[in-house]
Amino acid sequence: MIILYILAGLVAVILLFLALKLAQLKSGRERAGKELGKMVYDKLSPIGSVKNLSILPLIDFYSTGDDLKTEPGVSYLIKADDTTILLDVGYNAKKEHPSPLILNMEKLGVKIEDIDMMFISHLHVDHLGGMKEQKKKQFSLSQGPMPVPELPVYAPDNVTPSEWNPKPRVEIVSEPKVIKKGMASIGPIPRFLFLMGYTLEHSLAVNVEGKGIVLIVGCGHQTVERIIERAKSLFDEPIYGIIGGLHFPVNGGRIMVGPLNLQAIVGSDKPPWRGINEQDVMDSIEVIKQENPQIVSLSAHDSSDWSVTRFKEAFGDRYRDLKVGEEMVI
Numbered sequence: 001m002i003i004l005y006i007l008a009g010l011v012a013v014i015l016l017f018l019a020l021k022l023a024q025l026k027s028g029r030e031r032a033g034k035e036l037g038k039m040v041y042d043k044l045s046p047i048g049s050v051k052n053l054s055i056l057p058l059i060d061f062y063s064t065g066d067d068l069k070t071e072p073g074v075s076y077l078i079k080a081d082d083t084t085i086l087l088d089v090g091y092n093a094k095k096e097h098p099s100p101l102i103l104n105m106e107k108l109g110v111k112i113e114d115i116d117m118m119f120i121s122h123l124h125v126d127h128l129g130g131m132k133e134q135k136k137k138q139f140s141l142s143q144g145p146m147p148v149p150e151l152p153v154y155a156p157d158n159v160t161p162s163e164w165n166p167k168p169r170v171e172i173v174s175e176p177k178v179i180k181k182g183m184a185s186i187g188p189i190p191r192f193l194f195l196m197g198y199t200l201e202h203s204l205a206v207n208v209e210g211k212g213i214v215l216i217v218g219c220g221h222q223t224v225e226r227i228i229e230r231a232k233s234l235f236d237e238p239i240y241g242i243i244g245g246l247h248f249p250v251n252g253g254r255i256m257v258g259p260l261n262l263q264a265i266v267g268s269d270k271p272p273w274r275g276i277n278e279q280d281v282m283d284s285i286e287v288i289k290q291e292n293p294q295i296v297s298l299s300a301h302d303s304s305d306w307s308v309t310r311f312k313e314a315f316g317d318r319y320r321d322l323k324v325g326e327e328m329v330i
Contacts, residue, residue, distance in 0.1 A: 029192050043236065045236040047235070051209050053329075056078075059071060059089075072126055073126035075090040080206050083183070084117075085204070087121065088127040089120075089129045092129050092130050092140070092142065095132075101142065102146070118151065119204050123159055124196070129141060137160065139159060145165075149167060150167040156173055158172060173202055185204065207237055213235050217242065217246065219247050228242075238292075240295065241296070243328065245303065249307075253302075254302065285314045288315075297321070
């Protein structure tokens with residue numbers, strides 16, 4: 001009898017939790033929708049252009065060799081002419097020092113002092129350098145002192161450098177903004193996610209001379225449809241490339257607890273039983289196809305092998321693998 005009471009109590013707690021989260025989800029979606037509706041901006045074009053663009057994944061789920069660290073996180077080194085940008089700082093789930101990011105930088109010959117600016121896509125654990133960082137709204141390149149210089153950091157929400165890398169200066173990007181000639185933030189796009197709550201994320205847009213806009217995305221919680229819609233409203237140039245995470249952990253995910261696919265639960269603005277599905281992937285592929293990009297690359301850090309395969313099939317020779325250590329030259 002006692003066991004039955006305990007089980008009944010557990011069920012009641014679970015149901016109460018779900019009811020609370022569903023109520024929050026409903027009000028949060030309404031809030032995000034209203035805010036998104038108010039976000040009407042003037043065009044940024046012309047923003048100038050860069051002649052050369054390359055993207056070197058420093059952290060992602062797959063790599064080109066066993067000597068490079070992998071994890072379900074993101075960090076990309078972006079070189080646009082003479083400007084070097086570090087986009088996000090990975091996960092470092094084991095709280096290591098040096099972190100997987102720093103170890104990979106050393107292997108790939110990337111020096112911290114060569115970085116000119118940082119770009120934080122959004123404030124989630126796999127992009128800030130750890131769970132502690134997410135809770136404190138900080139970012140860390142490693143869990144030990146790092147000689148990061150006093151450089152600008154562009155973020156869509158309040159975040160601060162941790163005690164391990166205290167010198168960077170954070171600038172909150174509240175609307176679309178040119179950060180340097182040929183480079184811009186498309187501005188934060190809000191979404192309320194089940195479990196993760198209200199999330200602001202922005203993407204980096206780089207205008208490559210004679211080609212067009214290359215969109216570099218952290219997780220794509222905004223949805224690729226809204227990212228493309230925002231980019232088209234800001235730029236006269238065509239969308240030449242879409243590179244990075246779009247969060248499609250369909251038929252498997254990168255963070256599993258037994259049969260539970262955590263990424264599918266936390267990354268949607270729908271209840272878990274109505275979460276991200278195969279049709280969402282195919283619909284997004286069709287939206288991307290309408291823009292006729294010449295380069296498409298899907299990060300496997302938050303998308304399943306099933307989803308990556310669908311993207312490869314859809315875009316053929318326009319698809320590029322995104323792996324740690326494999327530089328993508330535009």
